[in-house]
Amino acid sequence: MDVMERLRPESYDEAARVLNEAAARGNVAIVGGGSREAWFPPAREPVAVLESSALRGIVRYTPADLTICARAGTPLAELGEVLGRERQRLPLDPWPQGSVGGVIASNDNGPLRTRWGGVRDMLIGVRVALPNGQVVRFGGDVVKNVAGYDLTKGYVGSAGAFGLIVEATFKVQPQPVRSACAALSGTLEGLGAAWRALRERALPFAALEVVRDQSRWRLYALAEGDEVVVERLLRECMEAARSAGCTLEQAACSDVVEWAHKPAAASVWLRIGVPPARTADVLRALPQELAAIARPWVGIVDVCGDALDAATAELILRRALDAHGHAHLRRAPSALRLQLGWWRMERGGGGAALFPMLKNALDPGHCCNTGRTVYDCTGPGAAASPQRAADI
Amino acid sequence: MIEQSASFTQRLRAxxxxxxxxxxxxxxxxxxxxxxxxxxxxxxxVLPRTPEQVAALVRLCHAEGVFLTPRGAGTGLSGGSIPLCGGVVLSLARMKAILSVDTENQMATVEPGLVNLDLTRHVSPKGFQYVPDPSSQGACTIGGNVAENSGGPHTLTGGVTTNHVLELQLVLADGTQVSVGSQAPDPPGPDLVGVVCGSEGTIAIVTRIVCRIVRKAECVRTMLAAFDSCRAASEAVSAVIASGIVPTAMEMMDHPALSAIEAFSHAGYPVDAGAVLLLELEALREEVEDAAPRVVEICRAGGASEVRVARNEEEREALWKGRKKAFGAMGRIGPSYYVQDGVIPRTRLPEVLDRVEEAARKVGLRVANVFHAGDGNLHPLILFDDHDPDQAKRAIAAGEEILRACVEAGGSITGEHGVGMEKRDYMGLQFSEATLAAFTAFRDACDPGHTLNPYKLLPSGLGCAEGGKRQKTLTQMQALAERNAAIGEAY
Incomplete structure (x- = not known):
């Protein structure tokens, strides 16, 4: 078998040209930095692999505008360094970090999702190489912009289905002056009472992570901001711990980071999303041998471990669906993958209708990463997704 | 023809x-x-009461090739709900229920005709609010806000409508009912809610919205700073941001706007100032108490002749009253106004404001500025007499010049009012032919007959440049427009 051609264009125009040429021959696999390649079903029978890795560097950055524009292959870490020199940051902290384009296409995020939202809340524009050989631009460099369809959003979570992202612009923010972390330990019920009490007071914690290691439950609260804010948030943690009957423990900000890095190192990683108030329901049902990291204010639960049998996994997935949530099996040994597929989600029918409309408009030949999303994957790895009535 | 139209009306009535x-x-x-x-x-x-009625109406119009223009409260500023080619206006005004409020998950399910402010009023006793707050929030609907992806003064930190919508129930162009998005975070696949928000009623009609509600901030402080000039006020905006403080709102009003507003709403604004900044901090008590004096200091250092801090809710409301009613106040200084909505990077404010002034002067008209300085979203109000066709023409010319300046400064032709019919022919200023072709391809894929809100959002003459397929669509649309007109004549 031929070694598949790998295309690493160095300019936007070159990207559009080589994509156009490859698309004329067949399907094209589109990859960013490659760090999340195994999270999605493989592209269907590609004749070439198109990478954004040679499209690297900052395009525009005016710190006073709090926006930054970078080429898609720029590692997120490099973007962070450039921003850090101006004491700014992009509050997006997924792990692995990967590239700018990859984090958009995979719609990934980390602990800071609690306070600052996801990719869709920070991304204000993309430039894309389309299979028709054109480079197009959606959105722009300004923080408010309703000109034309907001197709920028369509690229968030697109897994390369609509062409190669070559450039992106984000809103950024000042770095917090200070960060500190508190940890509460106790029963899941006690911690649940604490995180609910804190939420009711609209306290701006940067991150709130409930973790289970063996049989111990712990709630990490990351406080960021000016000195007075951090002090206040730490005081609130103390108060919440006392009234919920939990123990306050010493913790470092790096604890939050360490926990957030765990799933990527495990052989099984299941990312579950549920309405936030259902987080505890999902956690309560998890078998002992699995570790869990959850964002209870958001409704994200990362379940990870070294072994998971299909029957247990089905029970966990069932619970996520029952809670009107969804799940993405990000990492799995191949046997489990074959049994479980990639996703579980309720579908309101809108995706099944709108996804092909976007695909037909942007990739009418259906040659870009076809088969990699929940809406067009097929075969044993596909999602078993119950259809739901449109009524919400 | 008369028979056919009568039966069409009967079918609408049915x-x-x-x-x-x-x-x-x-x-x-x-x-x-x-x-x-x-x-x-x-x-x-037509004024349907249920999603099923909306679906049936869309199916009927789709089958008959009759244009359908959805409408919220009709407060839009870009002509988005004008039935340009006749056809049927579908008003969602009667679908205005708050179906459920879930404070535990911080979300509410509402119908599209619900007035924006009514949601905040409803959840306010529980300590919640709905963040997007267009100045017309007392009249505009949440469905209309979704269509336009509306903003407001508090979007600088809070985000615009799309950032507050979780799930949408839709009727597509062929009348099928579906939903997109999820009440759970980050649903797999592309962000389809984000694609629907701001699509101006051209790809679907929204029949139900699950939106985020958030707890009101613990402490709010509003202040007003008076400057000699817009330039000085703009520089103060950048200086505040550079200090690491991001206020929830930073609104600017220039001298002509101030005099009109003060005469209209007696908000107590300093009318002799060259420009006024209205700033609001919303956060924890300690944070506001720490940041507020720093903001005052920065404004003073930037040449503010007066800085006033609201001492209580009453004073805060008074400060906002003038700003929220600013457009209405323009009647005090001119018979009519033409408002533009361009956006620029915040650091380009001083030079672009000069160009706004110059654009108006060049055509012999006056301009007043009331805008969201924090996010660079201009609202130049070009004052003219709408009974004088020549003045109207000059106002439009100045408007175009202003949009050109915004795009040249790296910005956008619209920040929150939408393209509608008013700015469709300016889309080419901002987007390349290839990008416009992608927009058109998306529109065609969603609604091949362009039944939903026709001739909006996309350049009216785009088809000619594109040849074959599009030409055919245009010819079909021409025929449809004639048919619509014919049905109209039958009345």
Whole structure:
């Protein structure tokens, strides 16, 4: 078998040209930095692999505008360094970090999702190489912009289905002056009472992570901001711990980071999303041998471990669906993958209708990463997704 | 033809009942307008009460090739709800229920005709609010906000409508009912809610919205700073941001705007100032108490002649009152106004404001500025007499010049009012032919017959540049427009 051609264009125009040429021959696999390649079903029978890795560097950055524009292959870490020199940051902290384009296409995020939202809340524009050989631009460099369809959003979570992202612009923010972390330990019920009490007071914690290691439950609260804010948030943690009957423990900000890095190192990683108030329901049902990291204010639960049998996994997935949530099996040994597929989600029918409309408009030949999303994957790895009535 | 139109009307009536259909020309005239300077008469107005009725109406119009223009409260400023080619106006005004409020998950399910402010009023006793707050929030609907992806003064930190929508129930162009998004975070696949928000009623009609509600901040502080010039005020905006403080709102009003506003709403604004900044901090008590004096200091250092801090809710409301009613106040200084909505990177404010001034001067008209300085979203109000066609023409020319300046400064032709029919021919200033072709391809894929809100958002002449397929669509649309007109004549 031929070694598949790998295309690493160095300019936007070159990207559009080589994509156009490859698309004329067949399907094209589109990859960013490659760090999340195994999270999605493989592209269907590609004749070439198109990478954004040679499209690297900052395009525009005016710190006073709090926006930054970078080429898609720029590692997120490099973007962070450039921003850090101006004491700014992009509050997006997924792990692995990967590239700018990859984090958009995979719609990934980390602990800071609690306070600052996801990719869709920070991304204000993309430039894309389309299979028709054109480079197009959606959105722009300004923080408010309703000109034309907001197709920028369509690229968030697109897994390369609509062409190669070559450039992106984000809103950024000042770095917090200070960060500190508190940890509460106790029963899941006690911690649940604490995180609910804190939420009711609209306290701006940067991150709130409930973790289970063996049989111990712990709630990490990351406080960021000016000195007075951090002090206040730490005081609130103390108060919440006392009234919920939990123990306050010493913790470092790096604890939050360490926990957030765990799933990527495990052989099984299941990312579950549920309405936030259902987080505890999902956690309560998890078998002992699995570790869990959850964002209870958001409704994200990362379940990870070294072994998971299909029957247990089905029970966990069932619970996520029952809670009107969804799940993405990000990492799995191949046997489990074959049994479980990639996703579980309720579908309101809108995706099944709108996804092909976007695909037909942007990739009418259906040659870009076809088969990699929940809406067009097929075969044993596909999602078993119950259809739901449109009524919400 | 008459027979056919009668049967069409009967079929509309069969769906919405007698009280859901307006055909009396007197009543139809009320639906000629929105908040823009455009107008056109529909052949009928339907007022459905359920998503099923909306779906049936869309199916009927789709089958008959009759244009359908969705409408919220008609407060839009870009002509988005004007029935440009006649056809049917579908008003969502009667679908205005708050279906559920879930404080535990911080979300509410509402119908599209719900007035924006009514949601905040409803959840306020529980300590919650709905963040997007367009100045017309006392009248505009949440469905309309979704269509336009509306903003407001508090979007600098809070985000615009799309950032507050979780799930949407839709009727697609062929009348099928579906939903997109999820009440759980980050659903797999592309962000389809984000694609629908801001699509201006051209790809689907929204029949139900699950939106985020958030707890009100613990402490709010509003202050007003008076400067000699817009330039000085703009520089103060950048200085505040550079200090690491991001206020929830930073609104600017220039001298002409101030005099009009003060005469209209007696908000107590310093009318002799060259420009006024209205700043609001919303956060924890400690944070506000720490940041507020720093903001005052920065404004003073930037040349503010006066800085006033609201001491209580009453004073805060007084400061906001003038700003929120600013557009209405323009009647004090001119018979009519033409408002633009361009956006620029915040650091380019001083030079672009000069160009705004110059654009108006060049055509011999006055301009007043009331805008969201924090996010660089301009609202130059070009004052003219709408009974004088020449003045109207000059106002439009100045408007175009201003949009050109915004795009040249790296910005956008619209930040929150939408493209509608008013700015569709300026899309080419901002987007390349290839990008416009992608927009058109998306529109064609969603609604091949362009039945939903036709001739909006996309450049009117785009088809000619594209040859074959599009030409055919245009010819079909021309035929449809004639057919719509013919049905209209039958009344």
């Amino acid at each position: 769906i919405v009942g007698d009280d859901g259909l307006l055909t009396d020309p007197q009543q139809l005239r009320l639906y000629m307008y929105d908040g823009s300077i455009e107008r056109a008469l529909p052949l009928a107005v």
